[in-house]
Amino acid sequence: MTSDIAAILAIDGIATGAIYVLVAVGTVLIFTVTRVMFIPFGDIAAFTALTLAALETGHLPGTVGLVLVLAVLASLAECWSLGRSGRGRHIPKALAFYLLLPVLVALFVRLALPLAPSMPVRIVLALLLVMPISPLLDRIVFRPIADASVLLLLIVSMALHFALVGLGLLFFGPEGVRTQPLTDSAFEVLGVHVNGQTLLIVIASIVFSGLLYLFFGFTLTGKALRATAVNRTGARLMGIRPARSGTIAYLVGSLMAGVSGILVAPVNTIFYDSGFLLGLKAFVGAIIGGLASYPGTAIGAVFVGVLESFASFESSALKEVIVFSLLIPILIWRSIVSPHIEEEVEE
Amino acid sequence: MALLSLRNVSVSYDKVEAVRDVSLDVEAGQIVSVIGPNGAGKTTMMLATMGLLPLAGEVIFEGSRLNGLEVEERVERGICLVPERRELFADMSVADNLILGSYSLKDRSGVDAALQQVYQRFPRLLERRRQKAGTLSGGERQMLALGRALMAKPKLLILDEPSLGLAPLIVREIFRTIASLRELGVSVLLVEQNARAALETADYGYVLETGEVIQEGSASSLIHDPKLIAAYLGGH
Numbered sequence: 318m319t320s321d322i323a324a325i326l327a328i329d330g331i332a333t334g335a336i337y338v339l340v341a342v343g344t345v346l347i348f349t350v351t352r353v354m355f356i357p358f359g360d361i362a363a364f365t366a367l368t369l370a371a372l373e374t375g376h377l378p379g380t381v382g383l384v385l386v387l388a389v390l391a392s393l394a395e396c397w398s399l400g401r402s403g404r405g406r407h408i409p410k411a412l413a414f415y416l417l418l419p420v421l422v423a424l425f426v427r428l429a430l431p432l433a434p435s436m437p438v439r440i441v442l443a444l445l446l447v448m449p450i451s452p453l454l455d456r457i458v459f460r461p462i463a464d465a466s467v468l469l470l471l472i473v474s475m476a477l478h479f480a481l482v483g484l485g486l487l488f489f490g491p492e493g494v495r496t497q498p499l500t501d502s503a504f505e506v507l508g509v510h511v512n513g514q515t516l517l518i519v520i521a522s523i524v525f526s527g528l529l530y531l532f533f534g535f536t537l538t539g540k541a542l543r544a545t546a547v548n549r550t551g552a553r554l555m556g557i558r559p560a561r562s563g564t565i566a567y568l569v570g571s572l573m574a575g576v577s578g579i580l581v582a583p584v585n586t587i588f589y590d591s592g593f594l595l596g597l598k599a600f601v602g603a604i605i606g607g608l609a610s611y612p613g614t615a616i617g618a619v620f621v622g623v624l625e626s627f628a629s630f631e632s633s634a635l636k637e638v639i640v641f642s643l644l645i646p647i648l649i650w651r652s653i654v655s656p657h658i659e660e661e662v663e664e
Numbered sequence: 665m666a667l668l669s670l671r672n673v674s675v676s677y678d679k680v681e682a683v684r685d686v687s688l689d690v691e692a693g694q695i696v697s698v699i700g701p702n703g704a705g706k707t708t709m710m711l712a713t714m715g716l717l718p719l720a721g722e723v724i725f726e727g728s729r730l731n732g733l734e735v736e737e738r739v740e741r742g743i744c745l746v747p748e749r750r751e752l753f754a755d756m757s758v759a760d761n762l763i764l765g766s767y768s769l770k771d772r773s774g775v776d777a778a779l780q781q782v783y784q785r786f787p788r789l790l791e792r793r794r795q796k797a798g799t800l801s802g803g804e805r806q807m808l809a810l811g812r813a814l815m816a817k818p819k820l821l822i823l824d825e826p827s828l829g830l831a832p833l834i835v836r837e838i839f840r841t842i843a844s845l846r847e848l849g850v851s852v853l854l855v856e857q858n859a860r861a862a863l864e865t866a867d868y869g870y871v872l873e874t875g876e877v878i879q880e881g882s883a884s885s886l887i888h889d890p891k892l893i894a895a896y897l898g899g900h
Contacts, residue, residue: 403732537767544753544764551751554714555816556739556768 318630324509326626332515334622335522339577340599341606341618342526343570347451348608349546350566351559353459354471356478358574359596361447364485365578366587369443370494377430379488380446381423387453388419394457415456419449436497444575451567454481460560478593485589493591496582518580525573526615532569542566594637598625601644607651665727667692667851668713668743668820673721675705675712682708684875685721690820695842695852697866697883699859699896705875706855707748710824713853714738714745725820739768742819748828750809754798758789761797761808765815775815782811785841803834810841814850821845822853827861839865859896863887871896 318326340358347355364380371378395411426442434442458477459470502513532539544552545562552559581587581595598621605617621640628639666689675683683705690696698706712719715735723730730738753761762782766775783790786807792800797808806826813821823842827835835858843865845852856862863869863883871879871892879886886892 537763540756540760540764541767543756543760547753547755548751550716550747551753552764553716553735554739554745554747554751555764555812556736557764558734558736 321509322630324507326630327623328509328511328515330623330626331619332518332622333625334602334619335519336577336581336595337599337602337618337622338522338615339525339573339580340595341602341614342529342611343573344596344599344603345606345608345611345614346529346542346573347563347566347570348603350542351455351459351463351563352467352470353455354467354474354600354608355451355567355570356471356474356596356600357451357454357481357592358570359592359594359599360478360481360485361451361571361574361592362578362581362595363587363589363592364450364489365443365447365575366496366582366591367485367489367494367589368446369439369579369582370496370587371489372426372430372434372439372442373496375430375433377427378443378446379485379490380443380450381426383484383488384419384423384446384449384453387450387457388416391453391456392416394461398461415453419453422446422449436499440579443579444572447575447578448568448571451571452564455563455567459563463560463563478596482590482593485592489589491589493586493588494582495586496579498583499580514583521576521580525576526611529569529573529611538565598622598640601640601647604644604651605647607655666690666724667694667726668853669722669724670709670713671722671724673709673712673719673723675708675717675719677708682875683712683719686872686875686877688870688877690851690853691868692819692851693846693849694868695846695854695866697854697856697862697869698872699856699862699869700872701896702857703874704872706872707824709872710745710822710853710855711747713822714743736768739816742817743822744813744816744818744820745822746809746813746824746826748824750805752797752805752808752812754796756797757794758797758800758808759793761812762789762793762815765812766817768816774817778815778817782814785814786811803830803837806830806834806838807841810838814848818850820851820853822855824855825857826854827856827858835861859892860887863897 340362344355344358347353368378368380392412392415395415396408399405399407399411422445426446429442454477458473462469462473498514499517500513504511504516533543541552541557542562542565544557545559549559599618602618602621603614605620606613624643625636625640629636668690670686670688673683673686674681686709700706708717711717713723715730715733715738725741725743753764762779766778769775788804789807789811792804797805800808826838826842830838839861842852842854854862854866863886866883869881869883869886870877887897
């Protein structure tokens with residue numbers, strides 16, 4: 318391998334890693350706030366790409382149907398549980414959030430579609446359409462078992478992923494898509510050819526990570542999310558509702574996953590089931606960060622991307638094997654350096 | 665009308681009744697103390713009052729029933745619990761812990777002023793405002809827990825064993841702080857094993873034993889009761 322090739326592989330790897338960063342950071346965010354290891358996150362990214370592709374061709378994306386079905390189910394679940402616990406007065410507010418808001422988003426997309434919107438508008442529409450999916454799934458699937466063990470939540474999350482892949486096939490069909498490139502520009506950096514798309518991926522990843530940092534560090538909502546992650550009882554005693562924190566975490570995480578889907582769609586062909594590998598590799602990155610540290614997660618995700626890039630050059634057939642085999646030494650290393658994670662570290 | 669009334673409250677863990685048929689009043693502006701030995705059900709009663717445990721009976725606050733309200737709704741109505749375990753946000757800075765104390769307030773305009781007041785009351789917290797809460801000493805943690813609760817501008821503050829595990833000098837400071845809450849118009853329900861300090865600070869007291877109220881009265885009468893002196897107050 319010459320240094321030229323190494324440089325190209327490194328840049329390619331960093332771009333791939335940058336995509337994993339977005340998904341991995343969202344995974345960590347949701348895990349710390351809700352204790353759910355949200356496997357379907359990669360599916361959210363893939364669905365965003367499929368949605369954007371449908372919007373490009375002027376078709377009504379399958380996401381509309383998916384969101385409407387989920388909105389009805391979530392509304393039923395919420396009204397049922399409110400009615401049963403004697404808090405019927407909250408039903409109008411619940412309906413506005415779980416039914417009206419997703420329906421309005423779907424309607425908005427339906428009305429905007431014939432106007433042949435420009436690319437930035439299409440991207441915004443795709444993100445808007447995908448963002449309700451995870452909070453709705455949270456309401457339907459995870460809220461009733463919010464106090465269950467992490468393992469049970471993980472198993473349910475795994476099952477949910479398979480259900481979503483099936484729904485993906487139903488709503489999007491089996492065809493793969495590739496969206497229009499976001500930019501055609503190309504640059505020479507230190508004698509290495511870098512195309513604009515790669516640069517855009519890295520920049521977007523840095524910008525969104527930075528925005529997340531500002532959100533956590535400087536807004537009351539962001540701090541409340543961190544507080545929920547650190548100490549749920551303490552948060553409740555301050556009037557912070559863990560369920561609401563969870564919804565916000567899912568929305569923010571979905572935005573990150575959606576952006577990664579949009580960035581990856583012009584580079585790779587995306588099918589309804591392409592999300593799984595993306596989510597799994599982001600998961601490896603998140604594990605390197607111990608499912609807790611955001612900088613650690615980002616470094617881990619970039620590392621996975623670079624490793625994958627070099628692995629696919631050495632042996633394309635074995636690249637997944639190499640990446641996932643990596644998980645074993647990492648888990649051993651983590652279990653050695655960090656003693657077991659305690660639920661409460663107070664007193 | 666009392667600010668907070670518990671009416672025939674019982675709390676059970678599975679089949680074991682930890683609190684049995686307790687009635688209790690906290691008048692506005694009062695400091696009311698619940699004393700009793702370890703395991704008498706004091707903490708259980710406070711957790712149930714806050715909505716963290718289910719109870720039988722009635723909890724009435726400012727004339728309306730709290731039964732069926734979530735913890736968060738009780739916080740929004742002006743009840744704040746400082747639990748025995750403090751429940752601080754250990755990984756977050758002292759300043760962030762305090763800011764989060766004000767989370768339930770819809771009106772954000774007074775938050776900065778409230779923060780300055782807490783820093784005035786506990787200058788140690790000002791010194792350590794950038795430190796993580798988990799790195800504080802026991803006394804500082806209790807100050808932070810109190811300060812965080814005060815940020816919510818509560819009408820009723822429930823303090824569970826605020827002196828637990830603290831050095832005598834700091835215990836005195838904490839009780840001085842609690843006594844000074846009267847001037848702020850905050851009513852206090854104080855649960856303590858340190859019966860003498862609690863009764864010296866309080867207006868009224870209840871004695872809880874094995875889940876039942878066995879005695880109540882003004883704090884000054886309780887503190888001179890020979891039976892209580894023998895049981896809890898030590899032979900001073």
